[in-house]
Structures are given as C-alpha cells and as structure tokens.
Amino acid sequence: MSKEVSPFGFGQVASGQSFVNRERELDKLALNFRSNLHTVLLSPRRWGKTSLVMRAAQQFEREHSRHRVCHIDLYNVYSEDEFYRLLSKALLKATSTKMEGWIKNATSFLGKLKPVIKVGDSMQEFELGFDVELKEDDYQEILDLPERIAKDQGLKIVIALDEFQNCTRFNNALLFQQRLRAHWQHHKHVSYCLYGSHRSMLMELFEKQSMPFFKFGEVIYLQKIAPEHWERYVPARFKKTGKTISVELVRKLLDTANNHPYYVQYMSHLLWTKVPGGSEATEEQLTDAMTELFQHQRPLYLHLMDGLSPKQVNFLRALMKGEEELSSQKVLRKYELGSSANVVKIKEALERKEIIDTAMGELMLVDPLFGTWLKTDFFKP
Template identity: 25%
Template sequence: MNNPFKFGTIVEGNYFTDRTEELERIKEVLNSENHLILISPRRFGKSSLVKKAITNTGRTYISLNLQMVVSVENLASLILKEIFKQHKWEKIKHLLSHFRIVPTVSTTPMGDSFDVSFQPATDTTVLLEDALQLIEKLSNSENRMIVVFDEFQELLTLEKGIDKKLRSIIQNQTNINYIFLGSQESMMTEIFERKKSPFYHFGVLMHLDRIPYNDFYKYIVERLENENAETIAHSILETTRCHPYYTQQLSALVWDMLTYKHYDKDVVEQAIKSLVRIHDLDFERIWLNFNKTDRAILIDLVKNGQPSSNRLLPTSTIYSGIKRLMQNGYVIKLEGYEVEDPFFSKWISDRQ
C-alpha cells in the first residue's frame, strides 16, 4: 500500500485536497481573455492548484520559475526551452530566424532535449519581445497558450525598469492568458495594486488561504483508516494550522508510523518529535543566521502568538523585523503573524 499523503512536489490526482471553489474561479478567468494574479505564502499549494486547473482546460502552457532566473538573457532562454518542450523543432526553427538577436541552440544526440543561450544584449527589450512574441505566434483563438510566472516578484531583481518593459510587450498580446504567482504579499501587492506600477490592476486578483479545517479533517480521516483517525486528524491540524504542506508532511509520517511501526498511542506527538529531530541541524543553522532582533520576534510569536513591544525593541524595529522575516519566508500573516514552519516553531519552543 502506498502512502496516501504527498508533499514537497506538485500534488496531483488523489493527493490533491479540496480547493473546489478556487479551481472553479481559475477556470472562469482562463475562459476569458483576462490574466490571473494568485498570492499566498510559500508552500500553500499555488503551483499544484494552477497545474490542476490548467490540466483541466486541456490547453498548452509553459511555466517559468523566476527564482531560477538570473538575468533577462536567462529568462529569454528559459522561455524558448519551455517552448521546445511543447513544439517540435521543425515547427518553430524558421521562426527563430526572425529573432533580432539569434539564440544559440544545442541539442543532445537523440534530439530529446535542447539548450538555449543568448549573448549578453545591450537591448534586453528586444530579447523579451522576440521570446514572448514567439509564444503569441504559436497561439491562436482556438488554443490560447497559458504562461505561468512563478514567484513573479523576483522579476524586479533582474533589471531596473524590467516591469515596464514586460508590461509594454504583453499588453498587446491577445491569445495568451498570463498567470502571476507570488509568495511575498507586500511585493506582489506593490506590483499589482500600486497605482503608479506598470502592472496596476493588470489581472484578476486572488488570495489563496488555508484549506478549510473540515475539508482537511475529512481528507485525513479517510486516508488513515485507523480507529483513532478522528483524534489523530484533529491533533495533526491543531499542530499545522491547516497549512497544506506541513499537514501533508506530518500526515505522511503519521501514516508510516501507524502502518510500518505500529504506533498507536501519541503517534502525532512522536511524529512531531521525529520531524524536529530530523531538521535540527537545519533549524540551528537558520537560527544562527538571525540577528538578535529577529530572534526576539520569533520567540515572542512562539510564546505569545503575537509580537510585543518592549523598552529594548521599539514598535518600529519590531515591524521592520517582521517585514524582513516575511520577505524571507519565516513569518506569514493570515489571521495574525505566525512562524511559517510549525516544526521550526516547536524547535524554538523546546529551546526556551
């Protein structure tokens, strides 16, 4: 029997949990000529949700992770490599001859994969324009291609004014739906909600929240197949606060312990201890890289559930620290501020 819980990669098929309303909303946007902006903390399942929604449409898509992009030339290369995965070389090679800056394309002896590179360009607008216009040429009104920009806020780190260049190119495209995913809410809000931003109100804005407790509870109980499943499911969700990634992670370990080690009593507590122990060195390394202000904020969140000002840490210092911790993914804000990783939170608590 395979473990019915999955984490760490794109979740599909029977591993996918709920999100019925969100799937329907994304489908509605993709059935229009509008674009979608989807914001949530890291590891809330944005990529899995979007992939499932796109798969349901049956349309061609490319996905670009901007965290892995280091320059505009690199972005243009990545776009072409993703296109090569969708279209045969013979179909598009003549279109590349029209590029104003011709890419260098190499392939394996079997021709099953391609590598693409550009020489550093003085006019990066040309690179982006040619690469994105190639997508437009391969799309039509019957089969509009979908382009996913994952961690879109990273775009702003590539080059000053890159947002203006990208906006000027894609605003005139008619046969493409763009999906912009982002995990840094403040930066994504700045890009899409600030009036002076080139991308102001550029698409339909969605915020992805936790999976509702009752839906996740039912999902876990059905898969545990244990007489104590209801109590176990409650303990799991009480620990993970319905965070999709950590709920799947903890549920997977609990299932293993029940199935292979025949744990019964306190299985959730034992699984939590195991995860904290497994990640002890990672947590210690992360902790040592924090300054004293960050450490004090994290301890406050773990102990009190909220940041608290004191004579040593004025309010302005605390909230600038929280903003920094949020940008780096260690703190999230939903109903309030909280440490993103419940097992890191437990690690901190154990050492107090």
C-alpha cells in the same frame, strides 16, 4: 523487508490522487484561462500554489486540443536576459512536441535573434541560446512572441509564471515590469497567471497603485484547504493501504499541523509509518510522529536562529509571547529592541529571510511549526 509505499506526499507537487479539493480555485482558473483573463495568485510558502496551477494547467490542456500552457519558474532566474531566454524556450516547448517544430518555430518567430538550439540525446529536451546580445527591440519581440504564436497557430496560450516575486531582484526591476505590462495588456489570445509567495513583496507589486502590475488581473489570495477535505482524504489514504484512522485523530493532526497543507501531508506520512498494517492509528503514535517531525526540523530551525542577530531573536521572543504593540516603549525596553525605527529594520530583515510575513496587516511566521518549536523548545520558560 516491507514493500509498503506511503500514500502521502510532501515537498513535491501534489497531483493525481494526492491532490485535495481546490474545486473553486480550479473553476476560477479555468474560467480565466479560457477567457484570456489574467490571474495573480498569492499565498505564503507551501500552501499549494504550484500544485494548484499545475492541476489547472493539465485540465486546461485536456479541455481542448488548441489549448497550451507554458510554465516558467523564476526560482533561479537572476536577470532579465535569462527570463527572455526561458520564456522563448518554454514557448517553443509548449507549442510543439517535436524537434522539427522547435527549430521551425524558432526560425520563423525568432530568426532575427539567431537562435541556437541544442537537442539532447533523448530528442525530448533542448537548450536555447541566442547568437546576438539581446537589445531593447529583441525584448519587445520576445514579449509579443506568445501572442504571435497563438494567433499564427490558432492556439489559446496560458503563460504560468511561478515565483514571480523574484523579478524584483533583476537590475531595473521596475522597467522590466513596465515592459511586461505594456506588451501583455494588448494580448488577446494569451492569459497570464503570475504567482508566488512572500506576500508582502507581491502585494507591493500588485496592490500599489504606482506599480505597473496594479489591477493587471484577478488577485486570488489562496486559502488553506478546509479541514473537512482533509478529514475525508487522510482516512481514505490510510484505508487504501490497509490501515485506519478516526476522524477525531485526523482533527488532532490538523490542529498540530496548523492545517498547513505541507505539514498535514508530512505529519500524515510520519503517523502512517508508525501504524502497523491492518490496525488503527492511536494518539500515542500521533505524539511520536510529532516528536519525529521536530527532530527532523530542529537542525534547520537551529540554523535559522544561528543566522539571526540578538535583536532579531528578541523580536521573535516578543512575537511568540503574544506582544501586540511591538513598537511600544514598554515592549522596546522589555525585549531590548532599541528604537522603533530599529523594529522596522528588524521586521524587514526577518521578511527578507522569509521567517515572517505580513498579510492583511497581520504579522505571522511563514512556517507555523517553527512558531510551535520556538514556543515549546527554544524559548521554553
């Protein structure tokens, strides 16, 4: 049996040698982190936000012994209380590596909240709880915790908050954002990096004048990685494992993957599995890789379509046909979309399902290969 290991990774954070370029973005983040400036990083799903922030964080911590980064992921956080607990825990963890340190910091900075720390068997992990019900005052205390710890211990702290858009599902989401902003704007030793996908929702949070996070920090719209970087990376990864691929074929691969970072890695991996050791990738193998990818994705896409109403399906059909005036009488009639008010509702529903998103006023499918599949398979003429 072959003991080969794929040189490509998808679905996990890109790190080490699997991390491609992003030099400019890394420089920007490093500067903001060092200067205690805040950053808002936005992109559609799977373009590489988490990988980028993780890499920048790693470099920042290596840069100076007093630099610390605290990672919080709002992926499965549903309440404000849970957020404060996570923030406290992540801070204790980032500012001390030992059990004694966690307990000491918890007692000296959070003593009032009666913190309870349960250390795991390995002594590397712990759970944090509070023996009191958190109240307004306690929220304030926890929000200022990063600044207090940073000052007390002579640290520069970065708080990286992934999937930030999820805070909109908290009860009183607006009040929550107001609290955060009111405290964070006074912090001098802490830099906040808020990031996430679902552009339309995040743009609402950061670009609407009436919202608390308006002009909070530098807003970066992450772009895709430029083709020339993949054109160097993919052949180098093939070469490392004794296989080759021409730049022309990489370009074709980039085209079919719509230059989408996740799909470039995924397609490269599938293609790589089809190339025997010591040989060069062929166009037929690329076609096979593409077919395999759609075989993997098909059940998922069918499931997505199953969850849509007939009008939502018709809307996607119109979009895939390249109709631009989706609310015009002609399109409404041709695709049986109901009224133009109905189209607004359809759009909102599809956005909530993360099927479409609007960026710079342009409607797009979040998953570009879903679009390819709709055109070539589902809505096949």
